[in-house]
Amino acid sequence: MITMKPKMGRNWVIFLLLVTSGVVMASAAEVLVTQFSYNEFNEERDTGSFKLLGQASIDGGALQLTPDTSNDDYIFINKSGRIFWPKPFKLWDSNGDEEDGNLASFVSFFVINIYRQPSWNAGEGFAFVIAPNLTIPEASHGQWLGLTNATTDGDRTNQIVAVEFDTEKQDFDPDDNHIGLNINSVRSYTTVSLTPSGIEISPEEGTNYSVWVQYDGQAKVMEVYMGKEGDPKPSSPLLRDTIDLKHYVKQESYFGFAASTGYPAIQLNCVLKWKLDMEILPGDKGFMWWLLSIPAVILILVVVGGIVYLNYKKRREGGNREEGNVLGDLRRLTGMPREFRYKDLKKATKNFDESTKLGQGGFGVVYKGVLQEDGDDSTTEVAVKQFSRDDIKGKGDFMAELTIIHRLRHKHLVRLVGWCYEKGKLLLVYDFMPNGSLDKHLFGDHYDNTLNWERRYNIVTGVGSALLYLHNEFDQKVVHRDLKGSNIMLDSTFNARLGDFGLARALDNDRSSYAELELGGFPGTMGYVAPECFHTQKATVESDVYAFGAVVLEVVCGRSPGSEISYNQRLYSLVDWVWMLHREGRIVEAVDERLGNNYVDDEARRLLLLGLACSHPSASERPATLAIVQILSGSVSAPHVPPFKPAFTWASMASLTTPTTTSIILPSIASLSP
Known part of the structure; x- marks a missing residue:
């Protein structure tokens, strides 16, 4: 059996496939x-x-x-x-x-x-x-x-x-x-x-x-x-x-x-x-003609052609005006990364084939792509995020988000390589991280000791450096909001790259409510979410520090922050278990047993105490990001941690909602790498 099918380009083409009494007729399509x-x-x-x-x-x-x-x-x-x-x-x-x-x-x-x-x-x-x-x-x-x-x-x-x-x-x-x-x-x-x-x-x-x-x-x-x-x-x-x-x-x-x-x-x-x-x-x-009935073909051509033209004209008048405005604004942004053609990204991902899929979240799907560079035979591996939010029609928010994220530059952040916006479809292109996410190495089905102690310490240090850049060194305060092991990517040499920024929103503190982000309730993962967030529904620098503390304990202990640990016929959360060992003077026993004795005792103790300090139930008692980096470098001694975990006290809503500075809230998007 022989069939023919068109492959349509983005330029306007009319394609008709007519099968009438064994007759096949097709017009000139782009391919x-x-x-x-x-x-x-x-x-x-x-x-x-x-x-x-x-x-x-x-x-x-x-x-x-x-x-x-x-x-x-x-x-x-x-x-x-x-x-x-x-x-x-x-x-x-x-x-x-x-x-x-x-x-x-x-x-x-x-x-x-x-x-x-x-x-x-x-x-x-x-x-x-x-x-x-x-x-x-x-x-x-x-x-x-x-x-x-x-x-x-x-x-x-x-x-x-x-x-x-x-x-x-x-x-x-x-x-x-x-x-x-x-x-x-x-x-x-x-x-x-x-x-x-x-x-x-x-x-x-x-x-x-x-x-x-x-x-x-x-x-x-x-x-x-x-x-x-x-x-x-x-x-x-x-x-x-x-x-x-x-x-x-x-x-x-x-x-x-x-x-x-x-x-x-x-x-x-x-x-x-x-x-x-x-x-x-x-x-x-x-035009390829196999004609048995010219009048029948002409009639079908006129009817189908008229329908195609009317639909095209309607879409063109509405969509092109909107798309043109957005594209013009994007291209005028200073320092904007490369603009890709949709057909090139489609080809790079093998038509967004399931075999190239790296991950999927509530806002879209991430694919591995291989870009063919013009003029030579070299190729570049990338991660292509196909954005699928229905409310992408809010072009003002979209512009504000991309205006921020395209300016983020740090060696421990996943880099935005480029973007594409065609026919209402938004795609973001990021560096591909060949070693995937941190959590897959810590909790994968086949643990292979890839993450030795030196690499674990470097990963924590890299994430701390990235957090300092977002909180203190960028020209606006950036709150990540969803820091966790699955959002920490590892490059070819296992250096940490903080990813999953999604699309940044430039919002004042008094508009930083999770509910106002219209994300369907409070987002986040249990074990990484600071206790005050459940009451305030707000992301802050301090809630990022809490999540960082959870990551530190996760890396050192080789256990998920949301896991339950049985000890003395009781079940403990990870942070409570480490705090209990700290109280008993045995905190180093929390180190991942898969490492055996292949770790540095002083460094392990420093990281565990830092993880507990960042996990303090009171936001005001957590160390500042600058202090975290100094502790990690060894220029400042490990923080003092009380033997008993303090109780959480909910501050008044008035004190928590008083605006003090402008920050950027980054809503959660699915991971950009495997």
Whole structure:
């Protein structure tokens, strides 16, 4: 079955797909993807739809590249075959100059079963191939995989590129179970062994494998993904390499498969499903007509075109005016980071594919993106936040938020790289943190001692430094409001980066109520929220310090602040447990037992006392942020902490609501990294 579907750009295009009595008509779209899809194969129905060469056939619901009978072993010996889609595809648009031509992107998805009986020695191999014509070389059995032969192998005039699935080791192969990128030869340009990935191409027990071969024409990158049929597409390719197809294959080439058997190496080479998505290049776009009834087509065109135009005009008049105003304001902001195009971020995240998802919160989803830099082959990993709040229509708040956050610069803050605002969609782009969040290392399923004592102390010190910048060193006071382990990101060297700022709001203290932020009640995580916040519903510098104290205890003790600890037949919260050990003169016993004796006693004692001091129930008794940094550096001694935890006393509302300074409240957004 053949279908066609459009891929729409942001410029205005009218796309019509009409199927009337077998008639298909499509207008010029910015990019048109032609797709054929076979979920099964039928000998009677499909033999005429493919070009079968050598010993290839369609039988048993599959494309059989080599003989598929199992009656006698000798039938399989030294056979080869190819099966092609019989029409060529244009792979680049030269525009008068081959070097400047646009390369077409494509994705070929297929399901294979390379079967062998237990007594057979698997071989020789199977390949997805791009070829210049509908032929097969003579004597291409055995090690030649149906691609070349002893005379033609390595000849540039072959003009073939293939992805091989090799099951027989030759002198030039890494093993007998690998994939490779082949250019005019069976000697692979790039090879990857599949054994470390737990994949065996031709196992004794027949196994169906899904394969994705995808080519990015803009980046000139070929990727191969593989997994058992029914499993989701893997998040990372098994093979990835740069190749400019213009240099190796004909402008119009054929897509298909090749395979071979040898002696005594034999196997069945079966393709059970095949789907191909091919980009139609700009130079080839235009009206394609298959007409059985011109009056019917014209009537449908007028009706559908009128509906599309009216909807477009309505959206354009309302949306573009609003969007234009916002974009103008954003671009005038001094020092504003890079503005990205939506289509570039969409491509970087593989169309916001589930496999690139890093995290999700109430305000949006964060994806890992790989940006292709213009003018070279380098790439940059980023975290892309797709903002999903319905009240983003409040453009005044949005401008105030981005005006603050884009100016934050500190080595222990996650950096805002850029932004995108198109068609009412807001996306923020941040530095990608390869080591994820702090809590995943402290509480992950497979604790691996990655966070040794030195790294833990440096993490606490980094977060303290970031907090000092927000509270004292930035030109306005910034209150983070949601400091916790899952919002502390770790870069490639495990340095702390405080993230999850969300979108900053410039608010006076008398407007810093959580309820006024319209976030559906008091946000935060139990164990990190200062007790006064439950009464005042306000974020303050002191409540940030309380949360920092919880983080300090979390890092040192390796326990969540919200966890319950059983001691002497009683249950304690983390802070109460540490305070009890402090009262008994045994505070260092709170250190994470997974560290063993691999920690510095004085530093551990200093951090634990600091954590308790920051956790003081009375906001006014907590240390200032500057004092915290001095304690961490050792320039000031550890704070004095009373042996018994003081009781919480709620100050009067009048004293808590008296404005003293201007601060910025940062509402919670889901984490920006894994």
